[in-house]
Amino acid sequence: MDHKLNGKTALVTGASGGQGAAEASLFAAAGAQVILSDIADDAGEATAAAIRDTGGNAEYRHLDVADEDNWRELIAVIAKENGSLNILVNNAGVPLRGGNITNTSLADWNRLMSVNLTGAFLGIREAAPLIRDSGGGAIVNTGSIAGLTGHFATAYSASKWGIRGITKSAAMELVDWGIRVNAVHPGLVHTPLVEESVDFVQALSDQTPMERGATSEEIAKVVLFLTCDDSSYITGHDIAVDGGFTDVGGYWRVLKQVMAQPDQRI
Numbered sequence: 001m002d003h004k005l006n007g008k009t010a011l012v013t014g015a016s017g018g019q020g021a022a023e024a025s026l027f028a029a030a031g032a033q034v035i036l037s038d039i040a041d042d043a044g045e046a047t048a049a050a051i052r053d054t055g056g057n058a059e060y061r062h063l064d065v066a067d068e069d070n071w072r073e074l075i076a077v078i079a080k081e082n083g084s085l086n087i088l089v090n091n092a093g094v095p096l097r098g099g100n101i102t103n104t105s106l107a108d109w110n111r112l113m114s115v116n117l118t119g120a121f122l123g124i125r126e127a128a129p130l131i132r133d134s135g136g137g138a139i140v141n142t143g144s145i146a147g148l149t150g151h152f153a154t155a156y157s158a159s160k161w162g163i164r165g166i167t168k169s170a171a172m173e174l175v176d177w178g179i180r181v182n183a184v185h186p187g188l189v190h191t192p193l194v195e196e197s198v199d200f201v202q203a204l205s206d207q208t209p210m211e212r213g214a215t216s217e218e219i220a221k222v223v224l225f226l227t228c229d230d231s232s233y234i235t236g237h238d239i240a241v242d243g244g245f246t247d248v249g250g251y252w253r254v255l256k257q258v259m260a261q262p263d264q265r266i
């Protein structure tokens with residue numbers, strides 16, 4: 001492993017498990033000092049300990065991304081105890097399935113927005129000055145293919161479309177501070193977020209050109225790319241990591257269906 005993040009300090013939200021844990025682990029392997037944060041404290045402590053066991057530099061701190069005071073306190077602690085911050089990954093998110101417009105409660109709408117979108121807003125607002133004062137760096141926001149296409153859960157989809165807007169606005173505003181801001185948009189990823197919904201996982205795998213979901217490590221590698229100097233000329237960008245779901249569109253199904261006919265003509 002190249003030490004592409006040597007000397008960098010990185011904060012990953014929602015890092016107790018799933019993609020956030022994979023990102024924290026990869027960052028540590030790339031030489032970063034990693035701060036894992038989450039509301040699932042026991043799992044977060046265990047994940048940080050597992051990274052340390054492999055020789056990585058990792059610590060866990062509690063952070064509810066929807067809580068403004070939590071953000072202020074954590075950034076102050078990082079400034080005091082770690083001395084710098086170069087990378088922020090706004091990864092924490094909560095799902096909502098079956099939430100079409102007519103049956104979505106205001107409480108569910110507000111919960112989704114507060115974690116998935118307000119969390120990223122607060123993170124950028126609170127962390128950016130410290131990243132600037134640390135010599136600049138990179139922020140990666142976690143969207144979804146639900147923020148690239150229409151989707152069946154209005155609140156989830158709207159929160160992820162919002163991630164695209166905040167990414168582009170922040171990229172514009174923070175470029176003079178030496179901070180790049182990009183978004184990664186995973187398709188199906190095998191994590192606890194989707195594992196309860198077997199039918200959904202099967203259906204989305206079937207509709208994905210690669211006909212499978214991603215591992216968390218496949219997403220983490222793209223996030224590492226967006227945080228290290230390999231992507232030094234990329235900002236404000238959306239990268240789908242989705243096995244071709246959004247870019248190939250429905251034509252791969254058309255092609256497969258037509259080619260399956262004995263006398264196929266395309």
Ligand SMILES: NC(=O)c1ccc[n+]([C@@H]2O[C@H](COP(=O)([O-])OP(=O)(O)OC[C@H]3O[C@@H](n4cnc5c(N)ncnc54)[C@H](O)[C@@H]3O)[C@@H](O)[C@H]2O)c1
Nearest residue numbers: 014018019039064065091092093144186188189191192193
């Ligand atoms: N798994 C997928 O198929 C998929 C697809 C597209 C996008 N995503 C997005 O990827 C991100 C990571 O999800 P994942 O798949 O690793 O799921 P996950 O459920 O494994 O991880 C999400 C983490 O966020 C934490 N979290 C929840 N609310 C929080 C809060 N208020 N403050 C801090 N942490 C909080 C959870 O405790 C958990 O550790 C999310 O933003 C999700 O929307 C996931």
